[in-house]
Amino acid sequence: MPTASSLLSAYASLSTSIMLFRTMFNQLFPRELQRYVADAVRFYWKPKSSKLTLVFDEKDGMVANHIYDAAEAFLCTRINPDSERLRITKSVKKALYHKLADSEEIVDSLKNPVYMEESVNLDHPSTFDTLAMDPMMKKAIMDDLDLFLKRRDFYKRLGKAWKRGYLLYGPPGTGKSSLIAAIANYLKFDIFDLQLMNIGGDSSLKKLMLRTSNRSILVIEDIDCSIQLPGRKGITTSTLPDAHYKPVRDPQFSLSGLLNFIDGLWSCCGDERIIIFTTNHKERLDPALLRPGRMDVHIHMSYLTTDGFNTLAANYLNIDHHWRFREIQTLIEIQDGYASGGG
Numbered sequence: 001m002p003t004a005s006s007l008l009s010a011y012a013s014l015s016t017s018i019m020l021f022r023t024m025f026n027q028l029f030p031r032e033l034q035r036y037v038a039d040a041v042r043f044y045w046k047p048k049s050s051k052l053t054l055v056f057d058e059k060d061g062m063v064a065n066h067i068y069d070a071a072e073a074f075l076c077t078r079i080n081p082d083s084e085r086l087r088i089t090k091s092v093k094k095a096l097y098h099k100l101a102d103s104e105e106i107v108d109s110l111k112n113p114v115y116m117e118e119s120v121n122l123d124h125p126s127t128f129d130t131l132a133m134d135p136m137m138k139k140a141i142m143d144d145l146d147l148f149l150k151r152r153d154f155y156k157r158l159g160k161a162w163k164r165g166y167l168l169y170g171p172p173g174t175g176k177s178s179l180i181a182a183i184a185n186y187l188k189f190d191i192f193d194l195q196l197m198n199i200g201g202d203s204s205l206k207k208l209m210l211r212t213s214n215r216s217i218l219v220i221e222d223i224d225c226s227i228q229l230p231g232r233k234g235i236t237t238s239t240l241p242d243a244h245y246k247p248v249r250d251p252q253f254s255l256s257g258l259l260n261f262i263d264g265l266w267s268c269c270g271d272e273r274i275i276i277f278t279t280n281h282k283e284r285l286d287p288a289l290l291r292p293g294r295m296d297v298h299i300h301m302s303y304l305t306t307d308g309f310n311t312l313a314a315n316y317l318n319i320d321h322h323w324r325f326r327e328i329q330t331l332i333e334i335q336d337g338y339a340s341g342g343g
């Protein structure tokens with residue numbers, strides 16, 4: 001057992017050595033190196049926290065920080081103004097998990113954490129050349145787009161927003177998305193894909209619409225089934241989906257909100273914009289959405305014609321004849337006959 005005096009003398013010699021080491025360290029090494037060593041020691045010795053604080057500044061210098069806007073728009077669909085803390089976790093397999101207060105919980109899927117996907121560099125190969133579509137119809141669409149782009153003064157003179165709405169309707173898999181890509185490639189516009197089911201309310205919608213750039217195409221796909229829009233008088237009949245449809249969640253914005261934004265919001269912010277709606281069931285849409293000024297051009301995308309088949313065979317297989325073409329063309333004609341009620 002060490003005596004008190006030996007302990008005291010060990011302590012005295014240890015503290016003398018430390019003081020000597022500190023003095024030498026301070027004199028021999030530059031201040032920057034000392035700070036670096038101190039930081040490294042602190043980093044390895046500090047107890048590790050499981051918490052991570054993300055700070056999004058509202059402004060990046062003098063300009064607005066887009067990440068702040070995106071975070072704000074996203075969070076205001078998930079939390080109410082009374083919530084003070086938001087806890088978000090995500091394990092490897094499970095969905096993104098938000099915990100607001102002790103009594104309030106929301107589970108979200110990471111599939112669509114942000115509800116507007118911005119595709120600035122469109123890399124979709126579809127063009128009007130590769131699209132299987134009646135040549136007259138193709139030309140009519142391209143002419144309409146060209147005319148629209150030339151008519152800035154016309155819209156200005158009328159005091160109307162310089163925008164054009166298209167509705168693409170028809171059975172699934174008939175080329176609606178391909179046509180959207182072809183239009184974007186033709187005009188060299190950006191595409192903004194608006195996911196209605198993820199929008200929390202009119203104000204979020206407004207914010208999102210304002211974030212779309214000029215010379216852009218706003219796409220609202222499957223308008224009849226992405227959300228159950230309340231009608232202008234609150235009646236949810238006009239866009240009723242089929243019996244199997246389950247809305248992802250109740251919408252917190254109204255059809256009138258959507259229509260007003262489409263009509264009014266872009267009028268104050270400059271250049272040309274195109275909005276494209278797609279649906280497999282045009283008959284389910286409210287006439288208020290279908291009228292010119294909102295959906296100016298209605299394009300029916302239908303099943304393959306003989307010409308369309310030839311285009312696809314050339315695009316995909318690089319062939320313009322084959323011994324089975326005749327057989328396929330006969331089948332298409334029979335199908336056409338059924339579709340037009342002749343069969």
Ligand SMILES: Nc1ncnc2c1ncn2[C@@H]1O[C@H](COP(=O)(O)OP(=O)(O)OP(=O)(O)O)[C@@H](O)[C@H]1O
Binds near residue numbers: 130172179
């Ligand atoms: N008219 C067409 N021209 C060229 N490719 C087509 C055409 N129709 C379908 N396709 C091809 O078929 C696939 C499905 O087409 P697309 O996604 O454009 O259809 P859609 O009408 O948008 O379908 P959905 O209504 O299910 O979203 C794509 O690979 C596309 O290349």
